[in-house]
Each structure stands twice: as structure tokens, then as C-alpha cells.
Amino acid sequence: MKNYNWAILGCGKIAKKFALELKTLPNANLYAAASRNLENATSFASEFGFDRAYGSYEEMVKDSNVDVVYIATPHSHHLEHSLLCLNNKKAVLCEKAFAINSKEVKQMVEASKKNNTFLMEAFWVRFRPKFKTVLELIKNEDLGKLKMLKSDFNFLGDYNPNNRLFNLDLGAGSLLDIGIYPVFTSLMFLGKPTQIKATPIFSPTGSEESITVFLSYENGATAILNSSFKSTYKNDVELIFEKGTIKYDRFSSEPILLHKQNKNKQITFNAGPNLGYQFEAIHVMECLDNNLIESPILPLSTSIDLMKILDDIRQEAGIVFPNHD
Structure with a gap:
């Protein structure tokens, strides 16, 4: 090592x-x-x-x-x-x-x-045991096709026009700060959307403090994504399949909830110590051990696809960063 x-x-x-x-x-x-x-x-x-x-x-x-x-x-x-x-x-x-x-x-x-x-x-969430367990459940459980995804990330942020949450010069807004988590979840589980609808709420600085995004996919699936600095609403993910559902809190160590054929199961996992930031660092060092310039688990193509979706959402919502766009 x-x-x-x-x-x-x-x-x-x-x-x-x-x-x-x-x-x-x-x-x-x-x-x-x-x-x-x-x-x-x-x-x-x-x-x-x-x-x-x-x-x-x-x-x-x-x-x-x-x-x-x-x-x-x-x-x-x-x-x-x-x-x-x-x-x-x-x-x-x-x-x-x-x-x-x-x-x-x-x-x-x-x-x-x-x-x-x-x-x-x-x-970091891509490398946490909970995310890996969800991927395994999607692969191994006979739940049929994924039809709908719901994902939220919200917290109450104090309004300050000069901080990174509200200052457009710092790329302010809930979408790039926390809304990126629901968008990433949709990309991982459903791929790239074919249609995007977005409804933002803007702060006095012109940054969006809340946004709801509706995504449609070629296979008929849909996703509803929410992010906000003005709410303490739940921060979880719900995956609705033809034959069941998977529901989990994005960050906690609480069990994943699986509903299948009128039966509920709690799926536990080895959360590991701390919050889980160390897992991405471990992966980076493994990549360096093997002389790689990008990750096979989170390749640069994924980051390119993710940012393209975020660009399209911003265009649909009318979110502009004057010094960058």
C-alpha cells in the first residue's frame, strides 16, 4: 500500500x-x-x-x-x-x-x-455502502422496470446576499449546491432524460433558492426532483418499480426500505465509520496505485453528462451566472 x-x-x-x-x-x-x-x-x-x-x-x-x-x-x-x-x-x-x-x-x-x-x-455518495447496496438491490431484486424516481434535498439556510448560497458570483443557488444530489441520483438510476421541466423560486439576489424539476425518459419513466434552502422537508429517495419500491434516506445509516409483493423488508448495510467521505479518498488512492487518470466507477463522462443536465435545467429555469454564462 x-x-x-x-x-x-x-x-x-x-x-x-x-x-x-x-x-x-x-x-x-x-x-x-x-x-x-x-x-x-x-x-x-x-x-x-x-x-x-x-x-x-x-x-x-x-x-x-x-x-x-x-x-x-x-x-x-x-x-x-x-x-x-x-x-x-x-x-x-x-x-x-x-x-x-x-x-x-x-x-x-x-x-x-x-x-x-x-x-x-x-x-462521495457514489462510494458509500448505502448507495452500493441500493445498486445491488436494483440489480438483484425482481422489481421490474423503474417507473418513477422521487428525490429531495432541502435545508433552512439563513439569507446572506454575500455568501455562496445567494451570491451569483460564487455560483449561488440550490440547484448546483444541493439539487445536484437528486439530479445525480436520477442520472445513475435512469440515465439521461429526454425532456426537462423546471419551476424555480428566486431570491432577492437573483439566485434560485428553491427549484422543482420534472424529468421524462425515452422508456416512459419520470423523475420528480426538489431542492431548497427554504425548507426542512425530507431528504430521501424513493424508487417506484412495476413490482415494488425502494426508499432510503440519502445520508443516514437507517435501513433501506424495500416493499415487494405486499411485504416490507428493512435492508441493513455496513455503513462504516464517520459520514463516509473517506470512501472516495480510498478510491482515489486505488486509482493512483493503478496509474489511472480517471475513475472506472465515477468516470469523467458521468461528470460531463451530469453537468449537461444541470445546464439544461438552468436554461429551462432561466438561471444565469453573469460572469460564467
Whole structure:
């Protein structure tokens, strides 16, 4: 098992969650934390036990000891920071949304190939045991065709026109921040839609604070997806098949509920420690062990397809990012 020196680019809330679980892995060295503010980087490095702190992203990527970088800045900056790392031959695990639009994602993918350097979107739920168990249930249970998917992700966010939830310059809005989870779920289970309808609700800054999306598919299946910063409504997934249903909470360790032929079953799984961010890091290091530049489980083509659907939803809903579109 080879050890890898990890660097964190951007020392915010999601970076703290990732670092907390990264430090549990025996072959992951917490090497460097980088922020545009040295004080922030130093505080972050001290809290989680990183060896070095940088007050410059550019200085960090010049460090020859860095093997792989986890990018945790706002998605409005993912293109810039991914290119910085890839062009300096640093493997990249970049938070979702991968970028603001498909044009940016394609530039990131091109840079990965040009530099022969690993790149993956940090869609951590794809690697969690619960998601894998659901995939197995869909494959192994005789439930017939999947006819409808319902998926929600909501939380109450305090309105602040300057933060990433509401500031258009930072790619604000529920769709790219949390709505991406329901859209990803629909892509994984139903593929690419043939028709999209969307109803947004906009905040005073012009960002959408809530959106409902209706997707139709060539095989007759449908999906209803919701995301909002203004609701505490459930955060679960329901899959409706011809002969039964599968229902689960996206993040909890609660059992998956399976209904088939008038019988209910609770399907348990080995959730593992913590929330599950460590599973994507484990996979990245396995890919690097095998000299891969993209994941066979979450290939770059999936990230391209996902962003194209998000682009189409934004176009349908009239969601515009002035500095990117």
C-alpha cells in the first residue's frame, strides 16, 4: 500500500469534514493545507494535523511533495483551481458541482488528459455502502422496470446576499449546491432524460433558492426532483418499480426500505465509520496505485453528462451566472 501526501485547497466547512475522515486512512498523509489567507491555512493545518500550511494556492502546487489535491473552494472557482493543480501534475479530487457549466468541465477534462493527471469529481455518495447496496438491490431484486424516481434535498439556510448560497458570483443557488444530489441520483438510476421541466423560486439576489424539476425518459419513466434552502422537508429517495419500491434516506445509516409483493423488508448495510467521505479518498488512492487518470466507477463522462443536465435545467429555469454564462 503506497502512501500519498494529500493537500487541501480551500479550508472551509466541507474541507473540515473531508479532513476529519481522511486522517483515519493509514495511507493518507495529511501534508498541506492551503488558503488565500495564511492564518486560516495555519489554523486548519493545526486543527487536523497537516504538516504544512500555505497562504497561496500557487505556492502549494509548486511543492513537489504534494501527490493529490482535494479542492474545496466554491464551484465558481473549480475550473481555475483544477487547472492550476492539473497543469502542475497534481492529481485532483474536486468538489461538486464540478464546475459552473459544461464548457468549464470540458476544459478540466482536457487538462487532465493533456497532463496525464488524475481527475475526479468528489461525489462521495457514489462510494458509500448505502448507495452500493441500493445498486445491488436494483440489480438483484425482481422489481421490474423503474417507473418513477422521487428525490429531495432541502435545508433552512439563513439569507446572506454575500455568501455562496445567494451570491451569483460564487455560483449561488440550490440547484448546483444541493439539487445536484437528486439530479445525480436520477442520472445513475435512469440515465439521461429526454425532456426537462423546471419551476424555480428566486431570491432577492437573483439566485434560485428553491427549484422543482420534472424529468421524462425515452422508456416512459419520470423523475420528480426538489431542492431548497427554504425548507426542512425530507431528504430521501424513493424508487417506484412495476413490482415494488425502494426508499432510503440519502445520508443516514437507517435501513433501506424495500416493499415487494405486499411485504416490507428493512435492508441493513455496513455503513462504516464517520459520514463516509473517506470512501472516495480510498478510491482515489486505488486509482493512483493503478496509474489511472480517471475513475472506472465515477468516470469523467458521468461528470460531463451530469453537468449537461444541470445546464439544461438552468436554461429551462432561466438561471444565469453573469460572469460564467
